Amino acid sequence: MPDLAAPLIAWYRENARDLPWRHPQFGAWGVLVSEFMLQQTPVGRVIPRLEEWLARWPTPTALAGASPADAVRQWANLGYPRRALWLHRAAVEIRDRHHGVVPRDVEALLALTGIGDYTARAVAVFAYGDRHPVVDTNTRRVLARAIDGRSQPGAASRRDLATMSAVLPTGTAESAVFNAAAMELGALVCTARSPACERCPLAAHCAWRAAGFPDTGDARPRQARYEGSDRQARGAVLKILREADGHEAALDGVLAGWPDARQRDRAIDSLIADGLAEAIDGMLRLPR
DNA sequence: AAAGCGTGGCG
DNA sequence: TCGCCAAGCTT
Known part of the structure; x- marks a missing residue:
């Protein structure tokens, strides 16, 4: 297994976007809300809504005291409005089961409504700095290419967590940056449609590049037509x-x-x- | 475990 | 123009 950490982390320090939830003082609640909003909604559309949301409901307890209707209205056009409902339920659960404090433990996070493998670990790592594998669609694509030599990742599975664990740096602080860097590389360079391999810090280690960029197909089901649905x-x-x-x-x-x-x-x-x-x-x- | 779930920008 | 895609989750 090539050592991806050094070049990836160095690239991240130079190229990471300055996103609100990456500021140290942003807080676990802000990170959690951002992760809910980012579940299938692009960064650029999330940022303004996130700031409005946190201005109105600066704590889980504040949101828990609002009605679900207010949450759905405030969600506006972010899409998948069930997420607004789930975020509201999670806030109630945090108030009732965790004294209003966003839990740090992955199992406790997984038990909250609307939080799955990705979001639970993203909160534990990005809000609390703990060491866990964080695997989103960007990371899965980076790993599929760099390690497996495939053009696209297969269907998401628990094995992705094991794969990420195997390449995660040992040091806790370093591992958190590595998680963020893998996501960022997938978002900015190792993109789904037109990867910018000439700017990739992992090019020298990339199994997909070494194999001559074969098209190994896309295992993901196609999204159904929206018009008329x-x-x-x-x-x-x-x-x-x-x-x-x-x-x-x-x-x-x-x-x-x-x-x-x-x-x-x-x-x-x-x-x-x-x-x-x-x-x-x-x-x-x-x-x- | 595969299907269902919004919305808007981009190539 | 229109299909593809975007920090997933639940059932």
């Missing part, structure tokens, strides 16, 4: 509920002109099932 209908309903005057809308009027009435009903029913909407007395609203 149920997801689009859900998004349209939720937008109405977020912006509803008096915070509720007549059930009959929601998406009345939608081309597919069945799809409209499916969207409303599934939003209710997900806890993102409530139907009361012929009105539809966000969950109080």
